[in-house]
Amino acid sequence: MNEINNLALLSTLIAATLSAGTPLLLAGLGLLVNERAGVVNLGAEGMMLLAAVAGFALALATGSDVLALAGGALAGALAALLFGVFAIYLNTNQYATGLALSLLGGGLSAFVGIDYVSRNLPRLPLTGIPWLSDLPWFGPALFRQHWAVYLALLLALLIGVFLQRSRAGLALRAVGESPESAHALGLPVRRVRLAAVCFGGACCGLAGAYLSVIYTPMWVEGMVAGRGWIALALTPFATWRASRVVIGAYLFGGVTLLQFHLQSIGVEISSALLSMLPYLATILVLALISRNPVWIQRNMPASLGRPFTPGQ
Amino acid sequence: MLNALSRRALLAALLATAVALAGCGSKDDAKKADEKKAEAVKPDPLKIGFIYVGPTGDAGWTFAHDNARKAVEQEFGDRVKTSFVESVPEGPDSERVVRDLVGQGNKLIFGTTFGYMETMLKVAEETKGVRFEHATGYKSAENMRTYDSRTYEGAYLVGVIAGKMTKSNKLGVVASVPIPEVLRNINAFTLGAQSVNPKVTTRVVWINKWFDPGKEREGAVALMDQGADVLMQNTDSTAVVQAANEKGKFAFGWDSDMSKFAPEAHLASAIINWAPYYKKAVREALDGGWKTEHNWWGLKEGAIDVVALSDKLPAEVKALVEARKQGIKDGSFVIWRGPIVDQAGKVMLAKDQVAEDKWMHDIKWYVKGVQGAVPK
Incomplete structure (x- = not known):
């Protein structure tokens, strides 16, 4: 009896971790790509909020989750484009511009979203992967999820391969390591950076739309509730590696869930402590990698946050 | 010296012009001023x-x-x-x-x-x-x-409904921050349920936020996974009732009517209505009688209500809720009447004693029937 219960609890935890980790994973991957190109975009929270309201509006109008997520990605990419024009072409301070985008996104999404507050979106039934989701034990937990969960994992794989194994990925990394050298080699540094930033925005947009359309089907001001910041903490935690972003996203997503499930079965644990765990873990990892020059050299983009103007 | 003189002359000239202009205008304005005077009989808002x-x-x-x-x-x-x-x-x-x-x-x-x-x-x-x-x-x-x-009055009444509607005898609360107000609501909810069903227990999940739809949802899911089949929330979004709707369980709206977010799961909403108090305050400021007070309004004053009762509730449950509501309003029924004991069985309010507001403000413990410990 007890074992069956434990199995059921574990199964629920796995399923919940997968769905809670997905927005963090999507946003984290996008931010990884634009940081690898040497640009820090602190506007993740704002882009996610804008995408959340755009995705929700589209889902309400069309009833299609595909269109909603695509619209969210587009909204995120557009917001990132705005950031990119300022930070990359006008050489504004990346951190300040990113913060501005984060505030703008919060305010603008609230303004645009007024009419969508307290509107109801039907939750989409989960079909999952046929056959696999009928497997015993963890079959349903692992395979009866929204397709966006698998899209995020696929994206992680593709980005990992792209960055480490492809020529284009090498070019992108070169732009992040040493824009001067990349420029000397004839790479269009600023265009590569802008493309990477827009990709990052699109991923954050997917994450935001996932939250408002699939995870908690509703729109309320500020509903992203700090997940953009956790995604930003993910990239240093993952030492700028796609595979470790996956681990970090599920870890951070899982930790927040675990505290609720522990509380519900009566294990007493300080929820305030658990809430700060993601940030604590990131600081710890940063402290660790800063003591290890090899790790930093290999993965942290050397020109992260530094603007670049060709010909200077 | 000369400079200062000419500056003074210039100022004087400007002043003269201004006075002249004002003089010209004043005749035209006289009519308007009369109209204004007529309006001014009414005091300024x-x-x-x-x-x-x-x-x-x-x-x-x-x-x-x-x-x-x-x-x-x-x-x-x-x-x-x-x-x-x-x-x-x-x-x-x-x-x-x-x-x-x-x-x-x-x-x-x-x-x-x-x-x-x-x-x-x-x-x-x-x-x-x-x-x-x-x-x-x-x-x-x-x-x-x-x-x-007095949000606890709403919590108590939905507790009565929860006690009647639960099949597993396990209730769940998605709670925000462990302050006396929230602990009071959890206790009132549990007391309400126990008053009609002594077997119920309540399990609480704290999310440490007032508003985070994602966490509220996960807290609700965790409670339902552990067998809770009726949920109350002391958080701000509609995520809890929506999660209950999905899982085929019951839940209550909080602060405002949330029935349309969860047509199947929603049993009732405990709402706050600030209008009666605001009208009183404004009336006193306008007509006199405003004095320093600590106003704590509830059902009696129309500040708290339980609305949008579901069709799923049997008539006897609806009648019971209505009766308790009336009782609280006219004072014939008291929520905090002893004996009230905490989790360890310690008597917090002696038999037949009625709690004062001060006592309610100091609630930092769970009543018997709530499981788990109050977070430190």
Whole structure:
């Protein structure tokens, strides 16, 4: 009896971790790509909020989750484009511009979203992967999820391969390591950076739309509730590696869930402590990698946050 | 010397021109002034300022306050003139907003969140001609008083429904932050359920936030996974009722009517209505009788209600809720009547003793039947 219960609890935890980790994973991957190109975009929270309201509006109008997520990605990419024009072409301070985008996104999404507050979106039934989701034990937990969960994992794989194994990925990394050298080699540094930033925005947009359309089907001001910041903490935690972003996203997503499930079965644990765990873990990892020059050299983009103007 | 003289001459010339211009205008203005005098027989409207912690479109806390502001406008018409500032963060920054509202000539100012307490108190002590109304706080002054609502009454009534409707005898609460108000609501909910079903137990999940739809949802899911089949929330979004709807369990709306978010799961909503208090406060400011008080309003004053009862509730349950509601209103029924014991069985309120407000404000423990420990 007890074992069956434990199995059921574990199964629920796995399923919940997968769905809670997905927005963090999507946003984290996008931010990884634009940081690898040497640009820090602190506007993740704002882009996610804008995408959340755009995705929700589209889902309400069309009833299609595909269109909603695509619209969210587009909204995120557009917001990132705005950031990119300022930070990359006008050489504004990346951190300040990113913060501005984060505030703008919060305010603008609230303004645009007024009419969508307290509107109801039907939750989409989960079909999952046929056959696999009928497997015993963890079959349903692992395979009866929204397709966006698998899209995020696929994206992680593709980005990992792209960055480490492809020529284009090498070019992108070169732009992040040493824009001067990349420029000397004839790479269009600023265009590569802008493309990477827009990709990052699109991923954050997917994450935001996932939250408002699939995870908690509703729109309320500020509903992203700090997940953009956790995604930003993910990239240093993952030492700028796609595979470790996956681990970090599920870890951070899982930790927040675990505290609720522990509380519900009566294990007493300080929820305030658990809430700060993601940030604590990131600081710890940063402290660790800063003591290890090899790790930093290999993965942290050397020109992260530094603007670049060709010909200077 | 010469320079100073010519400057003075210039000033004099300008002044003369201005006087001449004003003189010309004054004849035309005379008529207008007469019209104005006719209007002025009515006193100037009382200017009332509201400070909100969130946006008026939050569908929850601030939305409810703004509805009450509109009710005040409707009730008093052109005797009042209201304005509001929204999304003002708690803490020191709010002082600037309070001072702004004073500067604009507002004579009655409502601050609608706990975190304005210190700044309002500070400004109140400096501007004696203005009256301040502060929600959910405990500090007051000669020209500043507090108001709050007895949310536990709503929690108790939905508890009665929960006790009748549960099959597993396990109830769940998605709770925000462990302060006395929330602990009081959890206890009232449990007492309400126990009053009709002694076998029930309540399990609480704390999410440490007032508003985070994702966490509220996960907290609700965790409770339902452990067998809870009726949920209450003391958080702000509609995620809990929606999660219950998905899982085929029951839940209650909180602060506002949430029935349309969960047509299957929603059993009733415990709501706050600030309008009766705001009307009283404005009436006293207009007609006299305003004095420093700690107003804590509930069902009796129309500040709390349980609405949108589901068709799924049997008639006898509806009747029972109605009876208790009436009882609380006319004072024949008391929620906090001893014996009330805590988890360890310690008597917190002796048999037949009725709790005072002070006692309720100090609740930092769970009643028997709530499982788990109060977070430190």
